[in-house]
Amino acid sequence: MTQNKTENRKKEHITICIEKNIKSTKTTGFEDLTLVHHALPSINMSDIDTTCTFLNKTLKAPIIIEAITGGAKIAEKINKNLAIAANDLGLAMGVGSQRAAIEDQTLESTYTVRKVAPTIPLIGNLGAIQFSNNEYNIKDAKNAINFIDANALAIHLNPLQEATQPEGDLDFKNDKTAIKNICQNLGKPVIVKETGAGISRETAIELEKSGVAIIDIAGLGGTSFSAVESYRDKEKQPIGTVFKNWGIPTAISIVEVTKSTKLPIIASGGIRSGIDAAKAICLGANYVGLALPLLKPATKSANDVKKVLQQIIHELKTTMFLVGAKNLEELKTKDIIITGETKEWLNTRGIDTKTYANRENIKNLRKNIKDVLYQ
Known part of the structure; x- marks a missing residue:
């Protein structure tokens, strides 16, 4: 792809994400939790x-400012504002595709x-x-790592x-081999992230085998890049x-990945509140990622x-207080009660959702109740 085409595409993505409705109408599944x-x-x-x-x-706080942009002059201000905020608040940040x-x-x-962000973990x-x-x-x-002084590569x-995408490349046949090669030779942690369609347990297992350090699930329910691309090309818009709404909802993807690997998980894709963040961590995620809610603010300051x-x-913190969790490990x-389509999906995939609802000292709770009833 030519230089001008790539830069123009980056500009288009920023404009569309700010001005258009590019959210999937399929939800994250957090409403089922x-x-x-x-x-x-x-x-x-x-x-x-x-x-953490x-x-x-x-x-x-367990928050990563997700990859949003880069590669267009308009992105310079956005990334610097995001980085300053991350540095001031003690959070992590990823840049957009380099x-x-x-x-x-x-x-x-x-x-x-x-x-402007000398201390943050940068991806x-x-x-x-x-x-x-x-x-x-x-x-x-290695060049992508070095010129931004990053701590990891996504x-x-x-x-x-x-x-x-109008100019999309569909030759993914060597994807697993390529990722394994990067993990073996980069010399820095490799994070593999989806871009809004989620990670299944099958994919997670393959990534763990390849030597990936962290999985960022980027599930369905937030920004839909399929919707973004539909605004860019009227001829391909129907596609x-x-x-x-294609993909695996974020809540489901968290469980699929945590149940199938031992890798740290970033839960992203439609995280819009601290309650969403708490639910994601309670399900087993280690961190949460946000992108779209920060884009418009980042164009300002x-x-x-x-x-x-x-x-x-x-x-x-308020959610943690209301469930009696003084730290993230306790959370x-x-x-956490799982109902609706999320429960149906997970149960169909052989995951017992009742275990999530009965974690907290269940034997002691039952014993205490029995002691009270039969005094």
Whole structure:
């Protein structure tokens, strides 16, 4: 793809995401999840600890600012505002696909944020398809890491987007081999992320075998890049519209991946509140990722981005308080009720959803109830 075409496509994506409705109408599945309220939380909310470790660095909250943009001049301001917010709040950040800068080095400045965010875990980003079709090699992967001083590289999987994109590349036949090669030779952790269609247990197992360090599920229910592409090409628009709701809902993907691998999980795709974040972590995710809710604020200022993130962190802490979890590890042990389509899917895939509803000291709870009843 020519330099100008890649840069123009990046501009189009930003404009469409800001101005158009590009959300899937299929939901994340979080509405099928209910955390069990504790009227006796037995903790002080001011003592709640949301810190965690990510890429050997401490985060103040388990939040990653997901890959949004890069490769167009308009993206420079957006990425810097996101990075400043991440640095101030002690969060992590990923940049958008660095393909444009690989093709045109003058666009590197649209991704370089390390000067304004010296302490954050920073994630580079390239597409699996460019390695699958041998357009890129390990030298390009290392370059993507080096010119932004990243701590890890995200390899994004976007077969749905490529299939609905006017200039899409559909030669994914060497994808597994390519990812394994990157994991073996990069010298930095490799994160593999979907782009809005989710990760199944079958894919997760393959990724774990390949040596991937972290999986970012990017499930269905948030931004639909099929919908984004439908706005870019009127001739192919029917394809983008038809596949707008294709994929695995975020809540389901979290469970499929956590039940099939031991890898750390980033839950992204439609995370819109601290309650969503708490539900994702309670299901087994280690971190949550946000993108679209931060895009418009990032076109304005770092403070606008911070306001959104601070609200989500406050909501997360409030949810933890209401279920009696003083830290993230305790949150993962709390009971969560799974109903509706999410329950039906998981049960059909052989996952017993009742175990999620009966985690919390069930034997002791039953014994205490029995003692009271038969005194």
